[in-house]
Amino acid sequence: MSDWMADSAPSLKKAPSGIAGLDEITGGGLPVGRPTLICGGPGSGKTLLGLSFLVHGARDCDEPGVLVSFEESAEDLAADVASLGFDLAGLIAQRKLFVDHVHIDRAEIEETGDYDLEGLFVRLDHAIRSVGARRVMLDTIESLFGGLANESILRAELRRLLRWLKDRQLTTVITGERGNKSLTRQGLEEYVSDAVILLDHRVREEISTRRLRIVKYRGSFHGTNEYPFLIHRNGLSVLPVTSLRLEHAAPTERVSSGVAAIDAMLGGQGFYRGSTVLLSGTAGTGKTSFAAAFAEAACRRGERCLYFLLEESPQQMMRNMRSIGIDLEQWTRRGLLHLHAERPSRFGLEAHLAAMYQAIEELSPETVVVDSLTDLLSLGAEGQVHGMLVRLIDYLKTRAATVLFSSLSTGEIAVQETRAVVSSLMDAWILLTLRNVRGARSRQLTVLKARGLPHSSRVCDFTLTERGFQITAPRG
């Protein structure tokens, strides 16, 4: 599995899509000089995916493109994708892109006798010549079936068109509407046999997720899973497990947890930089306090810290932290601490992760806090969230960010569940618990795990005072 990227046949050249993640799971992009079918239901992102590919080629790869749009006019398309940062009008003006809107309405056309679609070929040829196109997109060619009555002519011409495109060594994307029994309504997969990408947009329990799967990629190895993909302000991204080879850099530098006593329990210096820390505890054990101390320590080191708040407002959280002697406001004022608050229920998992990725991209933080992981887990079915989480952690690891996830547990059973779901992803795990000791509640702290660090197996009692964490009694 780890070597599939390297194993792709060297003869098969790939045209990069520029879509983060997609080029990884395809081992470099779409097959050069061949057609790729992108199919999916309405609103699944077919056109955006194809356009991203076309724009990336025209703008970044010196591969001009032609878009034959059977549905939307050039103006409508430009407006649709302007929000993704694609300047179609600019590319057209620079002669890097040619858009031809094919309008066809059966009501306006009478058919009598034999014909072919040479008009379409002439238009395509003219468009390709005028910009020296290397990439072509046909969106959505199935509209022809609605516009013309003679299906046997259409099918023969479609076959001829694909051969024509292949003969000219054009890298082509063809979009197709998802069918009930076949991949596409008109069985386009019959004509495009080189590569097929399937997009899916699901809303389950009011949670929206987009997924992408490579159904077929002739002559190339490819990732076969269903990968979540996101549409956000900077375009599209597919979330593959980027660390298939587990080759992240492993810094030896250590960073303080923000609590001296915990640093001491971790061999004196805190966590490794770039490690992923899970902080779990029952309600009221001080998880957010600990997370705030962790964030503050990062800011004291002059690092940028991105703190995802999923339960409280920033104002409320900062007020509460002041009561235990942690002044976060000074760090937000200095631009080191960024509090990113969003109610998990407002968005689906996909939108939520998209917002998180976007914030991480923009700030490039050295330290990230997610408070809490439990809120994220509530957004989807277990397997789904787990996959997303693996990708998020992986993404943060490739950026060498030190990350703290807080997690609400409701006793020993929850710890077991957490263990099953996320423990293997975490480098260190700290557990906070409450105990009744002689009628008084006492807080306790345990380091359950700390990869590569000598760590104490002691249980510590601690209190939260106006001066922060006070370790009261190290216990056996």
Add this chain to the structure above:
Amino acid sequence: MAEHAATEESSQPERFVLRLYIAGQTPKCVRAFTNLKRICEEHLAERYRIEIIDLLENPQLARGDQILAVPTLVRQLPEPVKKIIGDLSNTERVLVGLDLRRG
């Protein structure tokens, strides 16, 4: 429609401007022209003009006039513009398409 039907009998019949889009002298295109010429002589004698546009010579016109199929006959005048695609081998359908006969 009724108006058009009436013009056939009227003293000042409408002139027809017909444009035939072809892509080279293929058998289909030649057949379309022959059929068109015959239909016009029979039904529009003295009041029609046929323009032939070869898309191989003027490819940019295919986009402007939204031509997809070849051959395509476009009735430029009288308005509204009408399109008939194919080799025009079915005279009845051509007459309906040109509004010279009710469908």
